[in-house]
């Protein structure tokens with residue numbers, strides 16, 4: 001039986017040629033023409049003044065927090081439904097994680113619930129553009145401006161997504177991206193920070209390379225990091241970014257096909273898209289009305305028996321032992337996150353998936369759910 005993975009990168013001869021060229025050039029480490037080119041084209045793609053490569057998306061988050069000098073005693077607001085890296089980066093910086101609930105439709109942080117989480121210690125908000133749908137940046141930016149808080153967009157899952165026609169990564173004070181193997185474009189492991197702020201950019205370059213003095217080699221005035229990307233990864237990234245519009249068009253088609261073949265079922269909810277948003281469908285999301293965690297896990301196993309890979313939604317960050325203090329009562333402080341996470345799974349979403357495979361996945365799903 002053929003196995004349909006949840007995700008798979010698309011690697012063509014051109015990626016192989018560029019990486020081979022990078023290897024042969026001898027520039028295999030953190031200098032080289034592909035790094036410069038990747039940063040240039042990525043900034044252009046996001047319509048930002050600057051873009052800075054880093055080792056991965058988690059480093060990108062941590063570096064951004066470090067540039068803003070966010071530290072112990074500070075608070076950073078994150079959504080409850082996200083990949084754990086968003087919260088962990090805040091802890092790496094030594095600051096406290098303040099968890100806010102999500103919106104039902106976008107699955108992103110709920111702007112209406114942000115303001116009551118703000119205290120005199122709040123330094124930043126990290127909205128996450130979850131599963132390819134942008135967060136409500138218009139409202140988030142206006143709240144941030146009012147309270148003089150920086151906004152770091154976690155766009156790790158949303159390369160090319162837009163809010164009212166404006167690319168994510170260019171709306172907040174800075175944006176962070178991931179190029180992990182299952183993301184919209186990949187460099188194996190990799191990340192990027194985008195910004196229009198020259199001072200931020202220069203400080204990020206400095207901290208990325210051990211905070212070494214520009215004028216005095218091996219002189220350091222603060223503790224920096226080695227968060228540099230390699231030229232090999234950048235070579236892969238350059239080609240992937242050239243192909244991004246092709247990738248995004250296919251992801252939209254994949255969504256349309258799932259919608260087409262799933263239309264007979266009433267109790268499955270597919271990705272929703274706000275009218276102001278361009279969704280890039282990092283992952284097809286389905287939520288099954290009335291499901292709990294046990295039923296959901298059983299569904300994932302049944303799909304796997306039929307050769308179909310799937311994955312559960314992220315668990316609420318506030319349920320993790322390290323962050324659990326937010327939910328000590330029976331009523332979760334994040335009711336929407338807690339209502340939704342256990343109903344949701346992601347289905348195979350990638351460039352090379354075929355219409356027949358999507359049709360098969362939907363048929364099996366209907367059989368399992370008894371809607372044949």
Ligand SMILES: *Cc1c(COP(=O)(O)O)cnc(C)c1O
Nearest residue numbers: 056057058083085156157178180
């Ligand atoms: C993938 C991801 C990250 C982390 O990126 P890595 O490159 O894996 O470190 C951060 N935030 C979100 C929302 C992600 O999906």
